[in-house]
Amino acid sequence: MKILSCKTPGEFEYQESTIPQLSEGRAIVKIKKIGICGTDLHAFEGTQPFFSYPRILGHELAGEVIEIGDNEEILKGDLVTVIPYFNCGTCVACRNGKPNCCQKISVFGVHEDGGMREYVSLPIASLVKKEGLSLEQLAMAEPFAIGAHGVRRAGVKPGQFVLVIGAGPIGLGVMEFARIAGATVIAMDINAKRLEFCKEVWKIPHVVKAGKTANEAIQEITNGDFCDVVIDATGSLAAINQGFQYIAHGGTYVLVGLQKGEIAFSHPEFHKREATLMSSRNATRADFMQVLDAMASGQLSVDNYITHRVSFDQVKEDFPSWLDPETGVIKAMVEM
Known part of the structure; x- marks a missing residue:
């Protein structure tokens, strides 16, 4: 063979x-x-x-x-x-x-x-x-299960603002399961073409280009509250460190992406929010079954992916x- x-x-x-x-x-x-x-x-x-x-x-x-x-x-x-x-x-x-x-x-x-x-x-x-x-x-099934697991870890609820940083394959999977959970999804990336793909093909309601104006854009979308859940799917150290500023008070930050270095953030800013930081690794059989059931029911399509x-x-x-x-x-x- x-x-x-x-x-x-x-x-x-x-x-x-x-x-x-x-x-x-x-x-x-x-x-x-x-x-x-x-x-x-x-x-x-x-x-x-x-x-x-x-x-x-x-x-x-x-x-x-x-x-x-x-x-x-x-x-x-x-x-x-x-x-x-x-x-x-x-x-x-x-x-x-x-x-x-x-x-x-x-x-x-x-x-x-x-x-x-x-x-x-x-x-x-x-x-x-x-x-x-x-x-x-x-x-x-596997890449979508990664996304499903991250959303489950975050405990996403209907009506929450969920910011997904990174509009690659894993990030798109995260967005899909945040949508299925009833959240309002915000996609962030440095690549304008990927953001256009999110908006035009995947119908993500809000897209934000990473950079100097991102903080202001997030504030406007969330009416100044910032995001109940932030999920990084980039594996970029700069993106991960930047993501802390988008967490709402009482919010949750989930790291799906992986990088080799050490993350750094302002302890006072994190502490005053009483924020939750967690990682999300791989997926479980329950996540795989959730994905396959969503495909079978038509909730999740791979056609445009x-x-x-x-x-x-x-x-x-x-x-x-x-x-x-x-x-x-x-x-x-x-x-x-």
Whole structure:
């Protein structure tokens, strides 16, 4: 079978490998679709935290089960997506129902080789199916689950102002689930084209360009109250630090984006707001099911989300262009 490995930052290589053999508690899945996410892009450019090379990328997956061990839920021939966060099941996080932040977590395509290959062996417990969904919908479950988890962490309520900083794939997922939760969504980004995409295609009611006039714009939209919830989906240190100024008194700030440095903010300004600061890591099975149910009911559409489609053989050639904002890529989808 063919695989695509990121040998070092900026270098992909196609290789041949053997098809994995079935083992206990696992399934062999023929990969059909692979979504390209920010983690993949950052790994390629050498800026992804907690990453080593060489690595087979790819964790936004949809495929067909071709062999599977004994279980009651997933059958041979089923179309599935993958919860790509493999947890130990015994640490304090796992014991408390938070496998998404397991102490020994191994993320498929990040800490271990992922899905940019024709066949993969996966734990049966990581597979999720939903009848009636397309392969592209299944492949989009993971990035939307990240957004759903962040919104759930924030406890978003109807009528709240939710500012989402970063209008990339994860940020758009956050916006969608904030909308589904009944919030008034404000999108912020430095990229005018992405803001236009938010307004024209995704019908986000308010868009704000990051910069010197952003604070004034947020005040005007919220009638001077600022935002009940601020969610960063950029992973930019400057953007994260700037985001503290947009929190309403009594508000919540959730960091979905990840960067390598240390955040800094004014303690008096944060304290007087009695603000809440929290991180949001990965997603849970409940988040995946919320996403798939929303797709099945028509609340959530992926039609306008996928901007680029390529074959597996094109990935090495096309991938570098997706780092350039001028290409207008929101979500690239690979077909095997």
